Amino acid sequence: MTARKYDARLIIGLTMFGFMVAVAVFAPLIARNDPLAIDLTNQFVPPSADHWFGTASLGFDVFARVVYAARHDLLIAVSAVALSIAIGHPIGLLVGYVGGWGDSVTMRCLDVVQAFPALVLAIGVLSALGQGVRNLILVIGIVGVPTFVRLVRAEVRSLREHAYVEAGRAVGNSRSKILVRYIAPGTVGTVVTQAAVSCGWAVLLAAALGFIGLGVPLPEPEWGAMIAEGIPEMRRGGSWWIPVFPGIAIAITAFSLILIGESVADLVEPTRRKSR
Numbered sequence: 649m650t651a652r653k654y655d656a657r658l659i660i661g662l663t664m665f666g667f668m669v670a671v672a673v674f675a676p677l678i679a680r681n682d683p684l685a686i687d688l689t690n691q692f693v694p695p696s697a698d699h700w701f702g703t704a705s706l707g708f709d710v711f712a713r714v715v716y717a718a719r720h721d722l723l724i725a726v727s728a729v730a731l732s733i734a735i736g737h738p739i740g741l742l743v744g745y746v747g748g749w750g751d752s753v754t755m756r757c758l759d760v761v762q763a764f765p766a767l768v769l770a771i772g773v774l775s776a777l778g779q780g781v782r783n784l785i786l787v788i789g790i791v792g793v794p795t796f797v798r799l800v801r802a803e804v805r806s807l808r809e810h811a812y813v814e815a816g817r818a819v820g821n822s823r824s825k826i827l828v829r830y831i832a833p834g835t836v837g838t839v840v841t842q843a844a845v846s847c848g849w850a851v852l853l854a855a856a857l858g859f860i861g862l863g864v865p866l867p868e869p870e871w872g873a874m875i876a877e878g879i880p881e882m883r884r885g886g887s888w889w890i891p892v893f894p895g896i897a898i899a900i901t902a903f904s905l906i907l908i909g910e911s912v913a914d915l916v917e918p919t920r921r922k923s924r
Contacts, residue, residue: 657907657910657911658907658908658911658912660904660907661903661904661905661906661907661908661911662904662908663904664900664901664903664904664907665901665904665905665908667900668718668722668897668900668901668904669722671715671718672715672718672719672722672723675715675716675718675719678715679709679711679712679715679716680712681699681709681711681712682709682712683708683709683712683713683715683716683717683869684708684867684868684869685707685708685709685712686706686707686708687703687706687707687708688706688707689707690703690707691703691704691705691706691707692704692705692881692886692887693707694889695889699711701714701889701893702887702889702890704874704877704878704887704890705877708867710874710889710890710893710894711893712869713869713874713894714869714871714874714893714894714897716869717869717870717871717874717894717897718897718901720781720864720868720869720870721851721854721855721870721871721898721901722851722901723781723785724781724784724785724788724850724851724854724864725788725847725848725850725851725854725901726847726850727785727789728784728785728786728788728789728792728850728854729789729792729843729846729847729850730789731785731786731789731790731792732789732790732792732793732795732796732846733796733839733843735789735790735793735796736792736793736794736795736796736797736799736800737796737800737835737839739754739793739797739800740796740797740798740799740800740801740803740804740835741800741804741827741831741832741835742827743755743797743801744800744801744802744803744804744805744808745804745808745823745826745827745831746823747805751801754797755798755801758794758797758798761791761793761794762794766791766853767853767856767857769791770787770788770791770853770857770862771857771860771862773787773790774787774857774862775862779862779863779864779865780864780865781864784854784857784863784864788850788853788854791853792846792849792850795842795846796839796842796846799838799839799842800835800838800839803834803835803838804831804835807830807831807834807835808831812830813826813830813831837912837915840912841909841912841913842909843909844905844906844908844909844912845905845906845909845910847905848901848902848903848904848905848906848909849902851898851901851902851905852898852902854870854872855870855871855872855875855898856872857872858870858871858872858873858876859872859873859875859876860876861873861876871894871895871897871898872894872898874890874891874894875890875891875894875895875898876891877890877891878890878891878892878894879891
């Protein structure tokens with residue numbers, strides 16, 4: 649892949665994601681209608697000049713709800729991944745560098761967590777904790793921890809054998825100083841790459857949980873819940889706009905993050921780009 653095509657892919661991903669972030673930040677300026685306003689005289693109205701994405705049950709304006717839902721879904725995704733990194737990165741650094749029985753016990757615990765599909769595990773925990781943005785962030789963040797632990801651990805096990813790390817040991821640096829000063833910076837690129845991909849995954853997981861009724865509590869707007877609301881109507885041959893527009897928003901967000909993650913991965917690992 650040429651550098652120009654590679655740069656274009658990153659620019660496209662950043663542009664798409666930047667657009668979704670701008671939508672979330674400037675939602676009050678973009679949406680003309682209140683996403684929670686009930687208008688029983690305008691239920692299931694198709695897209696028009698007054699309601700760009702049509703209306704849903706109780707007369708909710710779909711455009712306003714899609715725009716405001718971006719705030720919830722992006723907040724959940726970014727916060728959950730930040731939590732995963734905050735927990736997983738230090739653990740990965742420690743077990744990867746020290747090794748021994750602590751490494752073995754940690755990996756076996758992660759095996760147990762990852763034995764359950766992410767969605768099933770999230771459903772079980774949320775059923776116990778209840779709905780809410782905080783609980784969603786906590787659950788999705790915890791589910792994502794094993795990925796970062798394994799990733800950072802593998803990177804550390806490779807970096808600790810490099811010559812500059814051996815030089816750090818030779819001049820008498822302590823283990824903690826070597827880990828923080830010499831090894832940890834080398835894991836940043838890999839973590840950033842995975843963070844972009846994990847944010848896309850977190851958006852999909854948050855939407856899936858919202859779809860089955862375990863996401864953001866109604867009537868707050870959320871993309872997955874909007875799709876769940878609209879599918880029965882679409883199956884009856886009408887109101888296709890209710891699930892389609894939030895689905896497009898999910899697709900744009902997830903696709904942009906995947907593009908960013910893949911592009912950054914090629915930056916961090918030049919050999920990966922050359923192999924394509």
